[in-house]
Amino acid sequence: MKQFFGLMVAVAFALPACAAAGATPQCEQWGVHEVVLAGPADGNPFVDVDLAADFADEANRRLHVPGFYDGEGRYVVRFSPPSAGKWTYRTSSNAPALHGKSGELIATAPTGDNHGPVVVKNGFHFAYADGTPYRPIGTTCYAWTSQPTELEEATLRTLAEAPFNKLRMCVFPKRYKWNENEPPLYAFEGEAPDRWDFRRFNPAFFQHLERRIVDLQKLGIEADVILLHPYDEGHWGFDRMSDEADDRYLRYVVARLAAYRNVWWSLANEYDFMLEKQESDWDRMIEVVDRTDPYDRLTSIHNGRVLYNHTNPRLTHASIQNGSAAEEAGRAVLYRDAYRKPILFDEIKYEGDIPSRWGNLSAEEMVHRCWECIVAGTYPGHGECYLADDDVLWWAKGGTLKGESPARIKFLAETLSIAPEAGLEPIDRLQYPNIVGQPGEYYLVYFGKEAPREWKFFLPRYELKDGDTFSVEVLDTWNMTVTPIDETFVVRRESEYVFVDKVGRSVPLPGKPWQALRITKIAQ
Known part of the structure; x- marks a missing residue:
């Protein structure tokens, strides 16, 4: 459950996950570290002044980070360390007061719910930078x-x-x-x-x-x-x-x-x-x-x-x-x-x-x-x-x-x-568009507006072999219930394209719309 953090801190806002420790600032990996500099306030600093900083870690990974003018002579470069360890930086600017400033920080290990930014994973899906799935x-x-x-x-x-x-x-x-x-x-x-x-x-x-x-x-x-x-x-x-x-x-x-x-x-x-x-x-x-x-x-x-x-x-x-x-x-x-x-x-x-x-x-x-x-x-x-x-x-x-x-x-x-971390993939998208999962391991079957009273158990052939055994649960997506089916289903090949229950059984359904099945392979 997400927690509600005090909203009355807006006036006393502080950047997250960063603190000073002795002479060297510390910042969590994927947190925010600010390099704040005093510079010219005359003219129009938004267009007259350029500012950036080059950051490098001990493995010589480099990032060129643009800065910005924050008003009242305050210039900021915001840096989010993509890896833990020591980072050094040096500024560049057309304003002498901002040019050539250098420093360092220590990026510490992330804590709590800091899993990093979301990135693309497995082509069609997402995960946080630390590998935690994100759907x-x-x-x-x-x-x-x-x-x-x-x-x-x-x-x-x-x-x-x-x-x-x-x-x-x-x-x-x-x-x-x-x-x-x-x-x-x-x-x-x-x-x-x-x-x-x-x-x-x-x-x-x-x-x-x-x-x-x-x-x-x-x-x-x-x-x-x-x-x-x-x-x-x-x-x-x-x-x-x-x-x-x-x-x-x-x-x-x-x-x-x-x-x-x-x-x-x-x-x-x-x-x-x-x-x-x-x-x-x-x-x-x-x-x-x-x-x-x-x-x-x-x-x-x-x-x-x-x-x-x-x-x-x-x-x-x-x-x-x-x-x-x-x-x-x-x-x-x-x-x-x-x-x-x-x-x-x-x-x-x-x-x-x-x-x-x-x-x-x-x-x-x-x-x-x-x-x-x-x-x-x-x-x-x-x-x-x-x-x-x-x-x-x-x-x-x-x-x-x-x-x-x-x-x-x-x-x-x-x-x-609780679905597979790799993401849900259409199993046989051109023939059975209502089945998604990971072939041979996990399936969701969605019936939508249809209201069947039973469903003959079958799965597209991919990654299956005779004797694979599956448990089945009925999900009522509107009433938000999960009903396990007592029997397990053991599959056999029926045709070039599908496997069915070896004795031809069906899954009983309530005859209402908005039903789905969760089918999970049982380890043998």
């Missing part, structure tokens, strides 16, 4: 960090009890139906709504964003940071900055946030709805993020109607909006074949009751689509849009969850937590 089941709160403090803290309290381990969130505020309030802070200096100096950032805005990302980290939640989005339409103008302003903003936000191990980059939400930009602009901006980030954090871009070319090698996974594909595993699995990297259906439409067709799924349908994504060897994303008199809808502002799907998604997450 993303996320949710969306686009503009939760642009709300009043009390609402942000309510969101964190809800997340502390929810099953989600990833949160899609925007840097910029959002202006859309049910979400038209002005935020407390803006990313640039200037005057709301649209008189901004895109050459001067507002450090207070980013300091607040960083605190909330650390709050998520303490809850074990990955922050899928959406860098740009179209839900502005010129009101603030953040959706139609110049190429120069876009690139400067991206370099600044990456320099500030990349050291946090729970940060992912999403270049945009519904990128193709930002009509001021061409696909070549997105290619350029993806490269800017990639070149600026010394840690190679997970990176994606999210579509509206037009799919981006996710074969781009700078993208680590594909973030897909397609509710239709999530309705049936045989459709969802095709994205794996096309892009050959992890597939996250970050938007499969939302549970709720708003009039828009993308936000009025029943809870049963939301849970069903999550299971279909899982049996396709892909990963789903939750969202919720229930109308409220105060216009606080989870999908945009956070707050509290009202739907019935989160409890059932928790049951799904618990099911995944």
